[in-house]
Amino acid sequence: xxxxxxxxxxxxxxxxxxxxxxxxxxxxxxxxxxxxxxxxxxxxxxxxxxxxxxxxxxxxxxxxxxxxxxxxxxxxxxxxxxxxxxxxxxxxxxxxxxxxxxxxxxxxxxxxx
Amino acid sequence: xxxxxxxxxxxxxxxxxxxxxxxxxxxxxxxxxxxxxxxxxxxxxxxxxxxxxxxxxxxxxxxxxxxxxxxxxxxxxxxxxxxxxxxxxxxxxxxxxxxxxxxxxxxxxxxx
Numbered sequence: 257x258x259x260x261x262x263x264x265x266x267x268x269x270x271x272x273x274x275x276x277x278x279x280x281x282x283x284x285x286x287x288x289x290x291x292x293x294x295x296x297x298x299x300x301x302x303x304x305x306x307x308x309x310x311x312x313x314x315x316x317x318x319x320x321x322x323x324x325x326x327x328x329x330x331x332x333x334x335x336x337x338x339x340x341x342x343x344x345x346x347x348x349x350x351x352x353x354x355x356x357x358x359x360x361x362x363x364x365x366x367x368x369x
Numbered sequence: 370x371x372x373x374x375x376x377x378x379x380x381x382x383x384x385x386x387x388x389x390x391x392x393x394x395x396x397x398x399x400x401x402x403x404x405x406x407x408x409x410x411x412x413x414x415x416x417x418x419x420x421x422x423x424x425x426x427x428x429x430x431x432x433x434x435x436x437x438x439x440x441x442x443x444x445x446x447x448x449x450x451x452x453x454x455x456x457x458x459x460x461x462x463x464x465x466x467x468x469x470x471x472x473x474x475x476x477x478x479x480x481x
Binding site: 360361 | 370410417418419420423429461463468469470471472473474475
C-alpha cells in the first residue's frame with residue numbers, strides 16, 4: 257500500500273513562494289499510470305484541487321492558480337513537489353498530496369508576515 | 370468549472386437509521402468512453418479525506434458495505450444503510466470527469 261507524507265515550511269511570508277514535498281513510500285512514483293496531485297483545504301472550509309502530475313510527466317493546474325503553480329517529480333527521491341508563488345493570506349490552508357485512493361495526512365501552511 | 374452542489378448541509382441521524390446525501394453537478398459527468406468519474410469521500414474530524422466510492426458506485430477496499438453510491442448524468446446519491454457512531458464526519462462528492470476536478474461543499478453527518 258502506497259503511503260504519502262507531506263513536508264515543508266509551516267509559515268511563508270506574503271509574496272514569497274510556498275514549497276512542499278510529498279514523499280512516496282510503498283511504491284515507485286514512476287510506475288504505472290497515475291496522477292499525483294495536490295489538494296488544499298482552508299481552515300473550516302472545503303476542498304480545492306491545486307494541480308496534478310501524471311506518471312508520463314504531463315501536468316494539469318487549476319486555472320484559478322495556473323500562473324502561480326508548478327508541480328514536478330524527483331524520481332530518484334520518489335518525491336513530487338508543489339511550488340506556489342506570490343502567496344497571500346488566501347493561500348493559507350492544509351495542503352494534501354494524493355494518489356487515488358491514498359491521501360497524505362496533510363500539512364498546514366500559514367501565509368503571514 | 371463544474372459546480373457540485375450537495376444537500377443537505379447538515380444531516381442529524383439516529384444510530385442504526387439510514388442516511389442519504391445528494392450531489393448534483395452543473396453538467397453531465399458522463400464521458401465519451403462511457404465512464405462517469407464521481408467519487409465520494411469521508412472526512413472524520415481531524416483526519417484526511419478518505420475515498421469511499423469511485424466511479425459512482427464502486428466501494429473502495431475496506432469500506433463497509435453499508436455505504437453505497439448510485440446515480441447517473443448529473444444526479445448522484447450516497448447512502449448509509451444503518452449509521453454507526455464511526456460514520457460521523459463530513460462527506461464530499463468530487464467529480465473527476467472535467468478538469469479541474471471539483472468537490473461539493475460537504476455534508477456534515479452527526480448523531481442525534
